Amino acid sequence: MSDAASSARGDLGLSHLTKSYGDFTAVNDLSLIIPKGSFFALLGPSGCGKTTTLRMIAGLEEPTQGTISLGATDITYTKPYQRPINTVFQNYALFPHLTIFENIAFGLRRRGIKDVDDAVNKALDLVELPHLAQRKPTQLSGGQQQRIALARAIVNRPALLLLDEPLGALDLKLRRQMQIELKWIQKEVGITFVHVTHDQEEAMTMADTIAVMNEGEIEQMGSPAELYDNPKTAFVANFLGQSNLIKGSITGSDGANQIVDLFGQKISLQKDRSHAVDNSILAGIRPEKFRISRLETSTSGNVLTGGKIEDVSYIGVSTQYQVLMPWGQELMVFEQNDDGVAPFSVGESVNISWEPVFTFALRGDDDAEAGTEVNPEEDLEEE
Amino acid sequence: MSDAASSARGDLGLSHLTKSYGDFTAVNDLSLIIPKGSFFALLGPSGCGKTTTLRMIAGLEEPTQGTISLGATDITYTKPYQRPINTVFQNYALFPHLTIFENIAFGLRRRGIKDVDDAVNKALDLVELPHLAQRKPTQLSGGQQQRIALARAIVNRPALLLLDEPLGALDLKLRRQMQIELKWIQKEVGITFVHVTHDQEEAMTMADTIAVMNEGEIEQMGSPAELYDNPKTAFVANFLGQSNLIKGSITGSDGANQIVDLFGQKISLQKDRSHAVDNSILAGIRPEKFRISRLETSTSGNVLTGGKIEDVSYIGVSTQYQVLMPWGQELMVFEQNDDGVAPFSVGESVNISWEPVFTFALRGDDDAEAGTEVNPEEDLEEE
Amino acid sequence: MNTLSRWFGRNLLRIYAVVAFTYLFIPVAYTFAFSFNDSGKSNLIWKGFTWANWQNPCGAPEVCTALGNSIKIGLLATIFSTILGTMIAFAIGRHKFKGRSSTNLLIFLPMATPEIVLGASLLSLFLVFQINPGFWPTVIAHVLFCMSFVVVTVKARIASLDPRLEQAAMDLYANERETFRRVTLPLVAPGIAAAALLAFSLSFDDFIITNFNSGTMTTFPKFIYTSAARGIPAQANVIGSAMFFLALAIVIVGQLVTRKRKVS
Amino acid sequence: GSGGGSSENAIRWGNWPLYLDVDDSGKNYPTLQAFIKDSGIDVKYLEDYNDNDEFFGKVQAQLKLNKDIGYDLVCPTDWMAGRWIRLGYAQKFDSANIPNKSNIVDTLAAPSYDANRDYSLTWQGIMGGFGWNTTKNPKGIRTLDDLFSPANKGKIVVLSEMRDTIGIILMAQGVNLQTVTEAQFMNGVDFLAQKIADGWIRGVKGNEYAEDLTSGDATAVIGWSGDMFILKSENEGKFDFAIPESGGTISGDNMLIPSTATPEAKANAEKLINYYYEPAVAAEVAAYVNYFCPVKGAQAEMEKIDPDLAASEFIFPTAKTMSNLSVFRALTPTEETTWTEAFQKAAGN
Amino acid sequence: MKKISTPYLLLIPGMGFLFIFFILPLFNLAQTSTQTPVGGGDTGEYEQTWRIANYFDAFVENREQFGRSFLYALIATVLALAIAYPLAYTIAFKGGRFKNVMLVLVIAPFFTSFLLRTIAWKQILGEEGFVVPTLRSLHVISESTTLTSSAFAVVMGMTYNFLPFMTLPLYASIDRIDPRTLEASGDLYANGFTTFRRVTLPLSMPGVVAGTLLTFIPAAGDYVNAAILGSPQTKMLGNVIESRYFRIVDYPTASALSFTLMISILILVTVYVRKAGTEELV
Numbered sequence A, B: 001m002s003d004a005a006s007s008a009r010g011d012l013g014l015s016h017l018t019k020s021y022g023d024f025t026a027v028n029d030l031s032l033i034i035p036k037g038s039f040f041a042l043l044g045p046s047g048c049g050k051t052t053t054l055r056m057i058a059g060l061e062e063p064t065q066g067t068i069s070l071g072a073t074d075i076t077y078t079k080p081y082q083r084p085i086n087t088v089f090q091n092y093a094l095f096p097h098l099t100i101f102e103n104i105a106f107g108l109r110r111r112g113i114k115d116v117d118d119a120v121n122k123a124l125d126l127v128e129l130p131h132l133a134q135r136k137p138t139q140l141s142g143g144q145q146q147r148i149a150l151a152r153a154i155v156n157r158p159a160l161l162l163l164d165e166p167l168g169a170l171d172l173k174l175r176r177q178m179q180i181e182l183k184w185i186q187k188e189v190g191i192t193f194v195h196v197t198h199d200q201e202e203a204m205t206m207a208d209t210i211a212v213m214n215e216g217e218i219e220q221m222g223s224p225a226e227l228y229d230n231p232k233t234a235f236v237a238n239f240l241g242q243s244n245l246i247k248g249s250i251t252g253s254d255g256a257n258q259i260v261d262l263f264g265q266k267i268s269l270q271k272d273r274s275h276a277v278d279n280s281i282l283a284g285i286r287p288e289k290f291r292i293s294r295l296e297t298s299t300s301g302n303v304l305t306g307g308k309i310e311d312v313s314y315i316g317v318s319t320q321y322q323v324l325m326p327w328g329q330e331l332m333v334f335e336q337n338d339d340g341v342a343p344f345s346v347g348e349s350v351n352i353s354w355e356p357v358f359t360f361a362l363r364g365d366d367d368a369e370a371g372t373e374v375n376p377e378e379d380l381e382e383e
Numbered sequence C: 001m002n003t004l005s006r007w008f009g010r011n012l013l014r015i016y017a018v019v020a021f022t023y024l025f026i027p028v029a030y031t032f033a034f035s036f037n038d039s040g041k042s043n044l045i046w047k048g049f050t051w052a053n054w055q056n057p058c059g060a061p062e063v064c065t066a067l068g069n070s071i072k073i074g075l076l077a078t079i080f081s082t083i084l085g086t087m088i089a090f091a092i093g094r095h096k097f098k099g100r101s102s103t104n105l106l107i108f109l110p111m112a113t114p115e116i117v118l119g120a121s122l123l124s125l126f127l128v129f130q131i132n133p134g135f136w137p138t139v140i141a142h143v144l145f146c147m148s149f150v151v152v153t154v155k156a157r158i159a160s161l162d163p164r165l166e167q168a169a170m171d172l173y174a175n176e177r178e179t180f181r182r183v184t185l186p187l188v189a190p191g192i193a194a195a196a197l198l199a200f201s202l203s204f205d206d207f208i209i210t211n212f213n214s215g216t217m218t219t220f221p222k223f224i225y226t227s228a229a230r231g232i233p234a235q236a237n238v239i240g241s242a243m244f245f246l247a248l249a250i251v252i253v254g255q256l257v258t259r260k261r262k263v264s
Numbered sequence D: 001g002s003g004g005g006s007s008e009n010a011i012r013w014g015n016w017p018l019y020l021d022v023d024d025s026g027k028n029y030p031t032l033q034a035f036i037k038d039s040g041i042d043v044k045y046l047e048d049y050n051d052n053d054e055f056f057g058k059v060q061a062q063l064k065l066n067k068d069i070g071y072d073l074v075c076p077t078d079w080m081a082g083r084w085i086r087l088g089y090a091q092k093f094d095s096a097n098i099p100n101k102s103n104i105v106d107t108l109a110a111p112s113y114d115a116n117r118d119y120s121l122t123w124q125g126i127m128g129g130f131g132w133n134t135t136k137n138p139k140g141i142r143t144l145d146d147l148f149s150p151a152n153k154g155k156i157v158v159l160s161e162m163r164d165t166i167g168i169i170l171m172a173q174g175v176n177l178q179t180v181t182e183a184q185f186m187n188g189v190d191f192l193a194q195k196i197a198d199g200w201i202r203g204v205k206g207n208e209y210a211e212d213l214t215s216g217d218a219t220a221v222i223g224w225s226g227d228m229f230i231l232k233s234e235n236e237g238k239f240d241f242a243i244p245e246s247g248g249t250i251s252g253d254n255m256l257i258p259s260t261a262t263p264e265a266k267a268n269a270e271k272l273i274n275y276y277y278e279p280a281v282a283a284e285v286a287a288y289v290n291y292f293c294p295v296k297g298a299q300a301e302m303e304k305i306d307p308d309l310a311a312s313e314f315i316f317p318t319a320k321t322m323s324n325l326s327v328f329r330a331l332t333p334t335e336e337t338t339w340t341e342a343f344q345k346a347a348g349n
Numbered sequence E: 001m002k003k004i005s006t007p008y009l010l011l012i013p014g015m016g017f018l019f020i021f022f023i024l025p026l027f028n029l030a031q032t033s034t035q036t037p038v039g040g041g042d043t044g045e046y047e048q049t050w051r052i053a054n055y056f057d058a059f060v061e062n063r064e065q066f067g068r069s070f071l072y073a074l075i076a077t078v079l080a081l082a083i084a085y086p087l088a089y090t091i092a093f094k095g096g097r098f099k100n101v102m103l104v105l106v107i108a109p110f111f112t113s114f115l116l117r118t119i120a121w122k123q124i125l126g127e128e129g130f131v132v133p134t135l136r137s138l139h140v141i142s143e144s145t146t147l148t149s150s151a152f153a154v155v156m157g158m159t160y161n162f163l164p165f166m167t168l169p170l171y172a173s174i175d176r177i178d179p180r181t182l183e184a185s186g187d188l189y190a191n192g193f194t195t196f197r198r199v200t201l202p203l204s205m206p207g208v209v210a211g212t213l214l215t216f217i218p219a220a221g222d223y224v225n226a227a228i229l230g231s232p233q234t235k236m237l238g239n240v241i242e243s244r245y246f247r248i249v250d251y252p253t254a255s256a257l258s259f260t261l262m263i264s265i266l267i268l269v270t271v272y273v274r275k276a277g278t279e280e281l282v
């Protein structure tokens, strides 16, 4: 076993991976390469096939089609225990008959390691639960169980670690702390992480590469900044963070920029940030890029005039505004609460401005609402 | 059954509620009143007793001590099914032998309602899963199961709804959408919500009242803004959002303000925002309240000089800085990315400033690290 | 009053359990009581108290030989049926294979066969093969009917096993054998233990099939049946009661030992 | 025989319960122990011959295949002994080994099924009649009407031994057991079936009827003489026995060596038979079992043991008593089958 | 050489055993059931004549006992289910650390031989036990009513003797139920009874099916209870088969009856299992 664990290191490759349950396709012709030692995050709405993908990589589910390779080795049909891969299960799957200590020691013992105390205690310290070593899993709270599941996988220092929402049941502080520990381990030991998470900040701060999945397929893959600043589709733009998408058309060009008409107001857009295929586009701007100004204030960059504050909500770090534009669309604007200045109030007339460099453009025929909510109709393809 | 469901409406009162498992006290002498129709959020680190508290309210766990009342009725020993209370369980607890449809219809049928189709279908629409009505729970993904658990409870429109991390397995978008729906239902139907969540933003935006729990006890309770702007203890200051806590002493007074010495630099603090008992304090400032400026720029308000950028990290909406102060403490600063100006870089010397009104003060002997991580030693009281 | 009815409400099931166990133990208690009867030949009517039967449990002719045979047969039948039955249970419960449902049916058939049919048809087989009824034929007969019970009991336990736990073990480098040994087996073990206990009880208590296949060898139930005609000696009551208490004692001691181990 | 479970110098004897003298402890058989001691032959005494049909049913397959049946000496009743002999399941005695054979009483010396007593010797003679609980039947039972008196309703047990139960019924109906026809027999069976259907009869049983009397579940029975006298003496007169006015049955149980016994076992069994045909030994057995003693000279020996018993009509019957007792005639194999079936059916089987 | 896969390796020993000691004898039995007697029939000599009518004769002759067997077994099964279910439930959910002890208590009576216990019942319920005189003096039963030698006693004996066979499988499947689903049910307005009917019972159905089969089948084939506690009017098919084997040495009829009993049970069981919605037999 330790043979298997030490050999066959290398990149993880998924090629045309497909998994169907009867008529329903949970993962559809998925191909990607995850470089050795990288931190790869898998994001996507509920039910899009993330868990299924991880289970195939772990060897717990046989693909309906496609292959999985680790380095040069095809592991599609390799037994789970022969893969140098460990998993933190979404449902924990702790062994009910073993103590917490023995749960964590399980993998080490299987690899013939005699003296496990040190490693197990370190793992327990890592998840802040050294005092629970002798309890049974049922005597733990939800978050405690999740941390044990994490410790049980990480203690093995596998070549590849699959994490299925490993921190979902933890409070923010603990989650941040665990994130730091995980990142540290990943760098220190050079483990490849494949991480499923619903916490976008987690994905953004931790991952080298993020893949956004939707209905069994990968929509876009890239570095966090790439995905955030330059999303290719409305689904990605909306799913990862929030976006204001405004229908418009390209009316001209000005050096590296294009001139875009948004309901009669002209703005400019960097050519290399456009994924449009023709003149019809969706212009995208993140809400935090917007600045709001009272009508009398002068503004620079791209400006849209004629806004009206529709809603104000205070969320601690910042304030969120809904601004109704003349063409009837509500735009979302975030302003950080750092200046102690009285915020705008509902009904005020305002202008909105932003730096042109922050504009991105999507195909005009993309669904501006994609990724803002799960669309039940789209799922109906099955049955 | 419907008798019990319709009678006994009113405030939920917990009085000296205690639950022990052997030597270990999970919930300790907890007393509070949750007004009818309010949205109450329970926050706290993993294992602090949130689930246990909810289970006692639902009648699934008998308190070791104390009483629970709903309106004028003592329900401490009332059977779960006689309480007009529904629960969304942390572990879902769906009925494995029933279809999704029947799972949701369960409570309605028990109350003798014949025509359940409409209500069930509406609940399914609400959680965006109408196409899964005829599946069995095991054929659902984690997030889908969680949504069914939510639908199953909500369809009953109970007087009191207990939600134990009901959205934890959902992606951000879906979570936000569900939050809106939940809030809408709560207002519309006048249900009292007791909501356990690890998502602080969720708690902040949704709840009327937040209680922060720690080791079986409530540390502070109040409106979101109150808790955020004016935390009483270091635990709350750190657990709810992030705080910079700087040791200092009160050296004088100036009208409604006190003059505070922070390692030789003077700042001012509103008297009514101090929870200190003597001259020794911990001065607290939220990271987003700080502004960073290059040394040459003039700054107003409270100013701390001599900082050095230690770390910069980009997280989409904003950038986080770690600033090392002359006394060796690292302060955290968030700056929103709204101006397209080149961010500060590591090594730059900077000043930090903020509006005095944002300063709060805690007891000088409070543990500045409390709530930033689980401290295993503190838990060790058991066994 | 309120607390009293609450106490009742809460303990209704426990009270019921006490009543049900009482029902189960009435004849055991009767047997126990009459083990102290100063009965002479026929132990039907209370004739006065004596320790004599307990002081000399093997006093009645053949009774201890019969008991010894029953225990030997019981142990052998338990071992063989538990091994064979557990293997089958795992095959059915953990694998998909061709002929699984007919295998299921075949396992079920011996249970669906009245004992008398089982006993008689087996005897005729032994005779065809020139095998004399006696000890080993009885053991074989017992293995036969105990095996199905073992399969059913163990299979039920296997079915209740969360497959994700075995997957987790595999994920943690345990190969099939180790997964079986470290996760599956410990989790199924209570089922196997229950099956073994059941097998022993069934074998120890069997009369009908034994009656066909044991020839002149006596077993404890056979001894009782044949003595029924001339009066069951009180020693039989002694042995019946002693076996009962022995079974209880073994389990209670076992329980205490495991609890102690857990505590320390 | 082949196989042979019997080791050298040991034999296995299957006999009816309550059929051998027992000491007061209830554990030792004095006459048998004496034999074991004197002869050096170990005898395993098995009291598991409860019912003729049942015993035959259990061993017949082995007999047919000539496999050891687990007994070297058995004790079937006349008609069943006849069947064993007819089917070749009994071994012919070596007369030299049984010089006491001549001690057999004249009435039993030449039965139809074994005219020369080549294969069988009577163990005890049995009278079938009425037995009852004296407190429940203070006036005793002499006729079928007495038996079926309301006080006994639901508490009557009759023998599963067809010839005794139906025989007594038939005689009460005036039928001669030596000439009984199928029609007459079936009449008797119908009578029995009716009584069962009307709830008079609690059970049709083998030797267990004695237990039912003791426990109080039965208050009146069709039973066997010897058992009843044992019960009577053990229970201070609580039970009694009588030959029906209309006549009782008489039969014998016979020692017989199965075809499957080894030659050594056979020789040892013959020694045992010879031993029990010594008048003194026979008297000792009779003094306990109280059955009709088949050995000449035993009455004289009995005088020494218990003069009362020596005078008992039931142990040493006079001609007058004998005249009120009938032997059931031999049945053809076909009759045997159909009559037994009818009887079993009446008994619910 | 092709490797034999795991399930088959696991099956071979047990299945081989079953084939030799169960299937072969059944074939033998099937043959015997169509034989006819040589000579008078009192000798146990039969020849193979493939007389299928044996089955018809055997059934017609004994249809009363047939009916009784199934009726008594059915009543005993229902009673045992009623008694065992709450017991198994209590052990599973309220047993706590006494679970194992209680489970052993359920099987412990086996060790006091079932014959001894049945005979004990016969005494307890007999004329001179304490029950009958008490009931008579209270005028609950009349002087002539007896408790033993009755259908009541036979059914009671069977209920009693097969109770562990009912309790154990019930326990096994009730113990498997996730208590959290029961909590969820209570939370959703189901009272104790409704939770039982809608959640507990459906989830324990495999145990109910297994328990009822393990009780019904042996009960339908039993003859010892009827022999010890019954009267000629309460004889069951088992008694007939026993008497055919042991008293009349009528092997063909006994075999035919055995087969008929087996097949009837199988048919009933199949229908029942289908109705109960469990796919696999037990």
Ligand SMILES: Nc1ncnc2c1ncn2[C@@H]1O[C@H](COP(=O)(O)OP(=O)(O)OP(=O)(O)O)[C@@H](O)[C@H]1O
Pocket: A138, A139, A140, A141, A142, A143, A144, A169, B021, B024, B025, B026, B044, B045, B046, B047, B048, B049, B050, B051, B052, B053, B090
């Ligand atoms: N059966 C038990 N025996 C002993 N301790 C227990 C038991 N159940 C829970 N606990 C302990 O009680 C404490 C509170 O548990 P609870 O489930 O209420 O936590 P929680 O606040 O819901 O945590 P989480 O956010 O992780 O779900 C935990 O420390 C847990 O370890």
Ligand SMILES: Nc1ncnc2c1ncn2[C@@H]1O[C@H](COP(=O)(O)OP(=O)(O)OP(=O)(O)O)[C@@H](O)[C@H]1O
Pocket: A021, A024, A025, A026, A044, A045, A046, A047, A048, A049, A050, A051, A052, A053, A090, B138, B139, B140, B141, B142, B143, B144, B169
């Ligand atoms: N056994 C099954 N039969 C049919 N469909 C299934 C089965 N298991 C999963 N699915 C479906 O496959 C899809 C993908 O499931 P998967 O568990 O991979 O989702 P996921 O991305 O992990 O979602 P979540 O974030 O909610 O955990 C879901 O729509 C789910 O309903």
Ligand SMILES: NCCCCNCCCN
Pocket: D016, D017, D018, D019, D077, D126, D128, D161, D164, D207, D224, D227, D250, D251, D252, D253
């Ligand atoms: N207790 C011994 C009884 C012997 C009875 N033998 C059967 C005789 C049948 N007529």
Ligand SMILES: [Mg+2]
Pocket: A050, A051, A052, A090, A164, B141, B142, B143
């Ligand atoms: Mg998932």
Ligand SMILES: [Mg+2]
Pocket: A141, A142, A143, B050, B051, B052, B090, B164
């Ligand atoms: Mg919890």
